[in-house]
Amino acid sequence: DSGVTQTPKHLITATGQRVTLRCSPRSGDLSVYWYQQSLDQGLQFLIHYYNGEERAKGNILERFSAQQFPDLHSELNLSSLELGDSALYFCASKAPSGATYNEQFFGPGTRLTVL
Amino acid sequence: ILNVEQSPQSLHVQEGDSTNFTCSFPSSNFYALHWYRWETAKSPEALFVMTLNGDEKKKGRISATLNTKEGYSYLYIKGSQPEDSATYLCAPSFTSNTGKLIFGQGTTLQVKP
Numbered sequence: 156d157s158g159v160t161q162t163p164k165h166l167i168t169a170t171g172q173r174v175t176l177r178c179s180p181r182s183g184d185l186s187v188y189w190y191q192q193s194l195d196q197g198l199q200f201l202i203h204y205y206n207g208e209e210r211a212k213g214n215i216l217e218r219f220s221a222q223q224f225p226d227l228h229s230e231l232n233l234s235s236l237e238l239g240d241s242a243l244y245f246c247a248s249k250a251p252s253g254a255t256y257n258e259q260f261f262g263p264g265t266r267l268t269v270l
Numbered sequence: 271i272l273n274v275e276q277s278p279q280s281l282h283v284q285e286g287d288s289t290n291f292t293c294s295f296p297s298s299n300f301y302a303l304h305w306y307r308w309e310t311a312k313s314p315e316a317l318f319v320m321t322l323n324g325d326e327k328k329k330g331r332i333s334a335t336l337n338t339k340e341g342y343s344y345l346y347i348k349g350s351q352p353e354d355s356a357t358y359l360c361a362p363s364f365t366s367n368t369g370k371l372i373f374g375q376g377t378t379l380q381v382k383p
Contacts, residue, residue: 256302257369
């Protein structure tokens with residue numbers, strides 16, 4: 156158990172809908188990273204938050220947004236869902252800056268299926 | 271665009287065989303190289319983090335080496351066991367990019383009893 160929690164574990168929804176994925180980092184970790192793993196693709200970095208502020212964006216669609224709250228949990232919002240958004244979404248947390256060379260600890264993931 | 275390549279994509283071996291995989295990555299602005307082990311229906315689990323050229327790390331039957339000058343890392347598994355079956359991911363991070371990891375596609379290992 157990495158100490159990172161994600162809910163829900165599975166999500167099935169229809170095209171055009173909006174969903175929210177939730178992530179709670181390990182106690183004491185300030186950074187949260189979101190990754191997407193689609194069929195035949197490696198883990199793709201989406202977005203990074205540090206202590207409530209957005210730090211970096213990767214291949215994140217405009218239909219997707221995220222935020223990190225004062226209690227450090229993070230939410231990834233996916234809207235106007237398309238079939239191609241079906242994927243496994245992971246969040247990972249990282250110890251405060253300077254520790255363990257950016258080692259990240261992954262949650263169990265949320266599997267999103269868009270029908 | 272930072273490109274991380276892993277080979278082979280998949281590997282099937284018999285129990286007891288030793289095996290190795292390769293990860294290649296851009297050497298510019300290198301900061302650290304992470305290896306993760308990812309079992310089906312679980313989350314990726316950190317195996318090693320390496321930073322220095324020539325680094326070697328070992329955990330049980332699994333070991334890894336790092337060459338930062340030419341941009342590659344090898345992961346070795348000695349005497350593979352069925353429980354080693356998993357996808358092995360390498361992910362470098364670079365000094366220029368806020369700690370995000372750039373993952374390769376992974377090498378999926380199946381060890382047959």
